[in-house]
Each structure stands twice: as C-alpha cells, then as structure tokens.
Amino acid sequence: MTSTTTKSAYWIGVRDGxxxxxxxxxxxxxxxxIATEAGLNLFEVxxxxxxxxxxxxxxxxxxxxxxxxxTIIVLISALAVNLRVAMYSAALTPYLGKAPLWQxxxxxxxxxxxxxxxxxxxxxxxxxxxxxxxxxxxxxxxTLVISAWFIFCFxxxxxxxxxxxxxxIDFALPIAFLSMIAPMIRSLPHLVAAIVAIIxxxxxxxxxxxxxxxxxxxxxxxxxxxxxxxMTKKQGVTQ
Amino acid sequence: MIDTGxxxxxxxxxxxxxxxxxxxxxxxxxxxxxxxxxxxxxxxTAVAIIxxxxxxxxxxxxxxxxxxxxxRLFAAIVTLGVGIATRNVIVAILAGACMLGFGLFLFS
Numbered sequence: 235m236t237s238t239t240t241k242s243a244y245w246i247g248v249r250d251g252x253x254x255x256x257x258x259x260x261x262x263x264x265x266x267x268i269a270t271e272a273g274l275n276l277f278e279v280x281x282x283x284x285x286x287x288x289x290x291x292x293x294x295x296x297x298x299x300x301x302x303x304x305t306i307i308v309l310i311s312a313l314a315v316n317l318r319v320a321m322y323s324a325a326l327t328p329y330l331g332k333a334p335l336w337q338x339x340x341x342x343x344x345x346x347x348x349x350x351x352x353x354x355x356x357x358x359x360x361x362x363x364x365x366x367x368x369x370x371x372x373x374x375x376x377t378l379v380i381s382a383w384f385i386f387c388f389x390x391x392x393x394x395x396x397x398x399x400x401x402x403i404d405f406a407l408p409i410a411f412l413s414m415i416a417p418m419i420r421s422l423p424h425l426v427a428a429i430v431a432i433i434x435x436x437x438x439x440x441x442x443x444x445x446x447x448x449x450x451x452x453x454x455x456x457x458x459x460x461x462x463x464x465m466t467k468k469q470g471v472t473q
Numbered sequence: 474m475i476d477t478g479x480x481x482x483x484x485x486x487x488x489x490x491x492x493x494x495x496x497x498x499x500x501x502x503x504x505x506x507x508x509x510x511x512x513x514x515x516x517x518t519a520v521a522i523i524x525x526x527x528x529x530x531x532x533x534x535x536x537x538x539x540x541x542x543x544x545r546l547f548a549a550i551v552t553l554g555v556g557i558a559t560r561n562v563i564v565a566i567l568a569g570a571c572m573l574g575f576g577l578f579l580f581s
Contacts, residue, residue, distance in 0.1 A: 257562050273474050278484075285488030290519065294526060295483055299475045308483055311526070313490045317518040323498040324512075330499060342496035405534070405545050405573055409552050411527045413565035416556020418520050427517040428524045435525035436532055447525050454521025459513040 243367040247352070247374020254348040254375075255382040261289040262383045264410045266390020268293070271403050272300055279391040283384060287346060290414060291316040297407055303444040311447050322350035326372075329357040333369045341369065344376040422465065427458025544576035 262283070269279045269292075286292055295312040303311075322345055330341060330353075352375040357368055397403065419425050431454025438446025531549045535542040552569030559565065 260563055260566055274480065278477075278480060282484050285484050286491050288491055290523060291487065291491060294522070295487060297526065297530075299480070299483065305479055305483060309486055309490065311522065312483075312487055313494065314518055315522045316491050316494055317515055319491065320494045320497050321512060321515045323495050324502075327498045327502070335500065338499050339496060342499050343492060345495040345499070402545075402573055402577060405548065406570075408527050408530050408545075408549055409566060409569040409573070411523050412549055412552040412569065413556050413562045415520060415523045415527075416553055416565055417560045417562065419557060424517065424520045427521045431521040431525040432528040435528045439529050439533070446529075447522070450525035450528075451518070451522040454525060455514050455517040458517030458521065459510070462513055462516075 239364075240366045240370040243363070244370040244374040247356075247371040248377050249374075250352050250356070251348060251375035251378050254352075254379045257348070258289075258379050258382045259386040261293075261410060261414070262386035263390035263393070264406055265289065265292055265296075266387045266392070267394040267397065267403065268407055269296055270391045270394025271397075272296060274391075276388075276391050280384070280388060283387045287344070287380065287383060288316050288319070289383075290411070293407060293410060298444055298447075301444060307444045307448070311444070311451075314448070314451055318347075319345055319350075322347075322354075326350065326353055326357075329353070329368050330365070330372065332365045337369055341372055344373070344380055346376070346379065348379045349375045423458040423461040426461040427454040430454045430457035544573060544580060548573035548576065 265283065266279055269282065270276075274282070282292060286295075291312040294315045295308050298308040298311055323342065326341075326345070330338065333341070349372060353368070353372050356371055357363065363371070415428065419428060431450045434453040435446055435450035438449050440446075441449065527549070531546055532541050533539065534545040548569050551572040552565050555568040556562070556565030
C-alpha cells in the first residue's frame with residue numbers, strides 16, 4: 235500500500251469522488267434535520283448515520299418509525315430499499331475479491347452508490363490495475379463522500395432544533411425521496427416499476443402494519459423485471 | 474415519539490443487515506455470479522420501494538389526512554419533473570422546496 239502507484243490510485247479516487255460531496259451533503263443535512271425533529275438526540279442521529287451509512291434506508295426507517303409501523307416492517311422495508319448494495323457487491327467482486335479479508339470488510343462497510351459507480355467504471359476501463367491499486371482507488375472514492383455524509387449530518391442535526399416552526403419540514407422527506415428517485419428512472423422498465431409501485435401502494439393505503447409498502451414494492455419490482463424481459467424479447471424479434 | 478429501545482434495536486439491526494448485504498458477495502460468496510432473475514429483480518428494488526413509500530404521504534398530505542393538499546402535491550410533481558428533466562438532485566430539491574415555500578407563503 236506504500237508504492238507510488240497505489241498512492242496515486244488513492245488520490246485519483248479522492249479526486250473522482252469529490253463532486254459527489256454535492257450529492258451526499260443535502261441528504262445528510264436533511265437526515266440530520268428530520269431525525270432531530272423526530273425527537274432523536276445528536277448522539278442517536280450520528281450513530282444512525284455511522285452504523286448504517288445509507289441515505290434512502292435511513293429515511294425509510296425514520297418515516298416508518300414515525301408512523302408507528304411494527305419493527306419488523308421497518309427493518310424489511312429499509313433493507314429492501316438497500317438491496318441494491320448486494321448487487322454492487324456482486325458487481326465489484328471480480329475486481330476486488332482477491333483483496334485481504336479485512337480490506338474487503340472495510341470496503342463493504344463503505345460500499346455506497348458513489349463508490350460503486352466510480353469503481354465499476356474505473357475498473358472496467360483500466361483492466362491493467364492491480365488489486366492493491368483498485369483497493370486504493372476504491373477507498374479514495376469513499377473518503378470525501380463518507381466524511382461529507384457524517385459532517386453534514388452533524389450540521390443538520392445541530393440545525394434541526396433551531397429551525398423556525400413555520401418551515402414545512404413534514405414535506406422535506408417526500409422531496410428528498412423524489413429528488414433521489416428521479417435520476418434512477420433511466421429506462422422504460424424503471425418507469426413501469428415506479429408507476430406500478432405507486433398505484434399498488436395507493437390501492438393498499440388501508441392495509442395494516444404498512445404491509446402495503448411491501449406488497450407495492452414487490453409488485454413494482456415484478457413489473458420492472460417483466461417489462462425488461464418483454465423488451466429484450468421484442469428486441470430479439472426485430473433484430 | 475419514537476421509543477429509545479426500539480430505535481437502538483433498529484439502528485443496530487439495520488447496520489448489521491446493511492453490512493451483510495454489502496459484504497454478501499465481496500466477502501462471502503466470492504466470484505459466483507447471481508442468477509439472472511435475481512439480478513433483474515434487484516435492479517428495480519429502489520425505484521419500486523421509494524415511490525411506494527412517498528405516494529401515500531403525498532396523497533394524504535392535507536390536514537385531516539384524507540386527501541392530497543394541493544400545494545404539497547404540486548411541489549412533489551415539480552420535484553419529480555425537474556429531477557427527471559435535469560438529472561440533478563440538488564436542482565430538484567431546490568425546485569421542490571421553492572415551490573412549496575412560495576406556495577405556502579402565497580396561499581396560507
């Protein structure tokens with residue numbers, strides 16, 4: 235880890251990750267503010283962010299806790315929102331699977347959307363990188379994003395209690411979620427998944443224990459998946 | 474109000490769960506690829522679960538919780554529309570927040 239190439243790989247990662255501070259910071263501030271408004275103290279807010287490091291999952295858990303959903307539903311929903319990290323883990327394994335176990339464990343802890351996206355792109359385009367270089371690059375991409383996540387979360391939590399009551403904080407969460415979801419809608423199957431999930435969740439509003447969310451989520455995933463299969467088949471026919 | 478014991482239970486269980494999801498392949502499974510149907514389902518988890526969570530909040534946002542509150546509904550549509558058009562998270566948040574702020578200032 236001391237050779238010049240691994241060091242420079244780390245710094246390239248830091249540089250590539252820098253712009254993502256702008257993406258992580260607003261969510262971190264929002265989480266800090268909303269969690270504080272929900273009655274969590276500073277220590278609880280920071281522990282939450284430190285232990286979980288997953289914006290969407292944290293927002294989901296918070297929202298469901300405020301709705302008094304059963305603990306099991308809170309956990310299932312928040313983990314479902316976070317399921318995509320298992321996909322990231324699978325995608326990066328061919329590149330990083332040979333690193334020492336402690337490094338893989340540490341990389342797993344820091345595996346977020348940004349580090350996955352940067353890592354995947356870099357490793358694909360630079361097949362000559364050694365495993366230590368890839369590992370260094372990966373840690374580089376996480377350094378600023380995850381530091382920003384903690385720092386801005388802290389600022390949000392500190393700010394939270396001082397916000398004037400007239401600010402409609404109740405709606406900060408839907409806005410955060412909607413802004414998060416918009417760039418994820420990249421194709422027709424994504425759009426179909428989102429629309430089906432919305433319709434089913436509205437139909438399931440009266441289903442108890444927030445189970446409607448799980449039903450709607452599964453319906454949306456199935457719809458997206460089947461649309462994708464259908465599109466691939468159609469493409470096969472026209473070619 | 475959220476119960477402290479429940480909160481800590483959720484924080485730690487979620488932390489362990491999230492870690493295991495991240496460590497799953499990198500640490501445990503190794504090089505074996507996921508079956509294609511599983512990868513396909515996983516691709517759509519976030520785009521399904523998050524809208525499903527937001528839809529009822531927006532649809533029942535009025536004071537009695539019986540229907541949508543027009544300004545909030547409009548702010549939600551603006552956030553989503555601007556987000557899809559610009560692919561920029563910060564611009565989308567600002568657009569939604571400004572819409573909500575001005576709307577509430579003008580009409581209430």
